Amino acid sequence: MANFFVSSATAITIIIGAIISLFYLRYMWLVLQRVAVTINDPDEGQSDRFAYSFIGAVVAVLGSVLAISSYGYAPQFLYVGVLLALASPIAVTYTFYRELHD
Amino acid sequence: MSDVHFTTNEALGPAAGIASEILLGVVLFALVYYVKVKLVHNTKDFVIANRKIGFGFGVAGLISIWTWAMAVMMSAAQTYSFGLSGLFWFTVPNGLAVIAVIPFVRKIRSLMPDGYTIPEFVKVRFDGNAVAGAVVVIGALFGSLIEIIINIKGTSLVVSNVFGVDPRLAAIIGLVVVLVYSILGGLWASITTSALATLLHTVPSAIILVAAFHYAGGVDAIWQSVAAQGGDLLSVTRPDAAIGFGITLALGLLTATIAGQEFWQVAWALKKKDVSRTFLWAGAWFYPIPICLGLLGLIGLALHVDVNTQLGGDAAAIGPYLVSHLGLPTWLVVLYVIVILSACYSVIDSAFTATSSVFVVDIIKPLAPEISEKALYVWAKVPMFFAAVVAAGIVLTGVDFVTIVLTSYAIRTAILIPLILSLFWSRMTGWGFVGGTVLAIGIGMPIRAATGDLWGSLSILAISAIVPLVIGLANSRRYDFEQLRQIKDAAIAADVQAVPAE
Numbered sequence: 001m002a003n004f005f006v007s008s009a010t011a012i013t014i015i016i017g018a019i020i021s022l023f024y025l026r027y028m029w030l031v032l033q034r035v036a037v038t039i040n041d042p043d044e045g046q047s048d049r050f051a052y053s054f055i056g057a058v059v060a061v062l063g064s065v066l067a068i069s070s071y072g073y074a075p076q077f078l079y080v081g082v083l084l085a086l087a088s089p090i091a092v093t094y095t096f097y098r099e100l101h102d
Numbered sequence: 103m104s105d106v107h108f109t110t111n112e113a114l115g116p117a118a119g120i121a122s123e124i125l126l127g128v129v130l131f132a133l134v135y136y137v138k139v140k141l142v143h144n145t146k147d148f149v150i151a152n153r154k155i156g157f158g159f160g161v162a163g164l165i166s167i168w169t170w171a172m173a174v175m176m177s178a179a180q181t182y183s184f185g186l187s188g189l190f191w192f193t194v195p196n197g198l199a200v201i202a203v204i205p206f207v208r209k210i211r212s213l214m215p216d217g218y219t220i221p222e223f224v225k226v227r228f229d230g231n232a233v234a235g236a237v238v239v240i241g242a243l244f245g246s247l248i249e250i251i252i253n254i255k256g257t258s259l260v261v262s263n264v265f266g267v268d269p270r271l272a273a274i275i276g277l278v279v280v281l282v283y284s285i286l287g288g289l290w291a292s293i294t295t296s297a298l299a300t301l302l303h304t305v306p307s308a309i310i311l312v313a314a315f316h317y318a319g320g321v322d323a324i325w326q327s328v329a330a331q332g333g334d335l336l337s338v339t340r341p342d343a344a345i346g347f348g349i350t351l352a353l354g355l356l357t358a359t360i361a362g363q364e365f366w367q368v369a370w371a372l373k374k375k376d377v378s379r380t381f382l383w384a385g386a387w388f389y390p391i392p393i394c395l396g397l398l399g400l401i402g403l404a405l406h407v408d409v410n411t412q413l414g415g416d417a418a419a420i421g422p423y424l425v426s427h428l429g430l431p432t433w434l435v436v437l438y439v440i441v442i443l444s445a446c447y448s449v450i451d452s453a454f455t456a457t458s459s460v461f462v463v464d465i466i467k468p469l470a471p472e473i474s475e476k477a478l479y480v481w482a483k484v485p486m487f488f489a490a491v492v493a494a495g496i497v498l499t500g501v502d503f504v505t506i507v508l509t510s511y512a513i514r515t516a517i518l519i520p521l522i523l524s525l526f527w528s529r530m531t532g533w534g535f536v537g538g539t540v541l542a543i544g545i546g547m548p549i550r551a552a553t554g555d556l557w558g559s560l561s562i563l564a565i566s567a568i569v570p571l572v573i574g575l576a577n578s579r580r581y582d583f584e585q586l587r588q589i590k591d592a593a594i595a596a597d598v599q600a601v602p603a604e
Contacts, residue, residue, distance in 0.1 A: 085390045
């Protein structure tokens with residue numbers, strides 16, 4: 001069994017990943033059901049006025065540069081990639097949540 | 103580091119490889135069946151998702167559509183080849199390419215709210231200029247075909263390397279799996295399966311990397327081993343990575359998104375209010391995938407994996423090699439293959455949908471404007487089948503598809519600046535578009551062959567900019583972009599138009 005879960009760090013990642021996956025799938029399913037119900041509703045007609053594109057782009061690019069650069073500072077920073085890979089589905093779950101409540 | 107031994111996992115036979123391909127297909131098919139029943143009832147649903155894709159599915163779908171097998175395997179390969187500079191130059195332009203589309207999709211969605219395809223926009227923008235339209239149709243179809251071929255190659259490469267499956271069989275199974283569910287659900291199928299694939303690209307990647315750290319001796323040993331090799335492997339500032347592939351890749355990525363029908367169709371399929379934020383979030387949250395999986399390349403460096411004796415001369419094999427030879431449990435190896443397969447499938451289904459919309463809007467509707475909705479819905483599926491047959495033929499016969507790749511690359515690069523000018527410059531003309539594109543290919547490709555990727559790409563871009571600018575400046579007429587708003591929805595069949603709205 002120890003070999004199955006590889007190490008305590010891997011086991012912790014599996015548990016966190018499973019929790020994230022449950023939320024992700026739940027919200028994805030809820031949004032899919034909502035779309036099925038509202039598919040014939042007219043588009044509200046609101047225009048695309050998202051004002052933070054440029055600032056967001058700068059933050060995203062700088063964040064990725066910082067994350068990759070951090071790998072070179074110390075061994076422990078190699079776990080930044082793992083944390084980001086777990087953060088990404090959390091962010092997507094949030095977008096499902098927003099779609100559900102918009 | 104000397105304690106680490108590479109071993110072959112005997113449990114990984116061909117049956118497990120074929121089962122992985124089919125099992126993933128069955129899961130995706132079940133999802134698409136639900137989607138088909140609930141959401142896909144006519145051609146408009148099939149090719150443009152009735153313009154009802156929201157923020158959540160938009161972000162989740164785009165992340166996976168942009169995650170090619172390349173992003174999964176090449177991030178590790180470039181890290182293995184150039185250290186962190188390789189990861190930097192592979193990753194940063196990749197996410198930026200998605201974000202860079204925002205001004206273009208925002209503009210096109212505002213000018214032409216009921217559009218479907220790039221060729222449709224070009225034809226309307228240049229008053230029906232058939233030559234300009236034909237150039238873009240060829241570019242769009244070639245581009246989609248190449249995406250299918252490259253990703254089906256990725257499927258067969260991974261499944262054959264890890265499980266020993268015949269690569270041709272692996273390719274055929276992969277194509278059939280994606281074709282079946284794509285024909286069922288069109289763009290909705292692509293977006294929903296890609297949303298599921300995004301989860302498969304992220305959580306499993308984190309688990310696999312933590313396990314790989316463990317089997318490679320831990321992060322301290324990995325980091326110290328790479329640091330001891332010197333050569334700025336832990337720095338992001340090595341100039342050879344930028345010159346060797348970084349700048350060319352960045353140009354290619356920008357071309358792939360800004361001139362890619364796969365992205366434009368999503369821009370037109372999203373709800374109006376969600377277009378910009380969807381592309382921003384997708385670009386930003388795509389980054390973790392290569393940032394995470396690229397570290398397999400660093401492990402390869404730390405363990406002194408030899409590219410010739412252990413990877414068959416191909417650095418792209420570093421990820422699959424490490425995962426299948428480090429001694430990881432079988433279930434983690436299968437999980438890694440699922441990560442790559444889901445990346446391949448999501449790009450292929452998106453390319454299938456792109457060929458469908460180009461075929462319906464730019465070929466069938468102009469040839470048969472009175473076609474019935476029922477017939478149009480059937481015809482929308484035909485190009486997917488043909489694209490699969492052509493891709494299978496190219497992969498199975500072992501034909502060198504370098505020429506197709508180069509042609510596709512050249513057309514897309516040559517179209518990039520004329521397309522941007524068409525969107526933002528009122529003096530841009532149809533002949534400027536055609537002249538810029540054709541001359542850029544005709545002159546730029548020989549330069550590329552003689553001087554390499556970097557100067558070749560820059561030449562194509564320069565020629566494709568100068569020619570339309572010169573022709574446009576000589577043209578006194580200015581285009582009224584308001585005309586684009588008058589364009590009717592092209593995928594609405596004649597018999598549907600005749601039925602009054604309830």
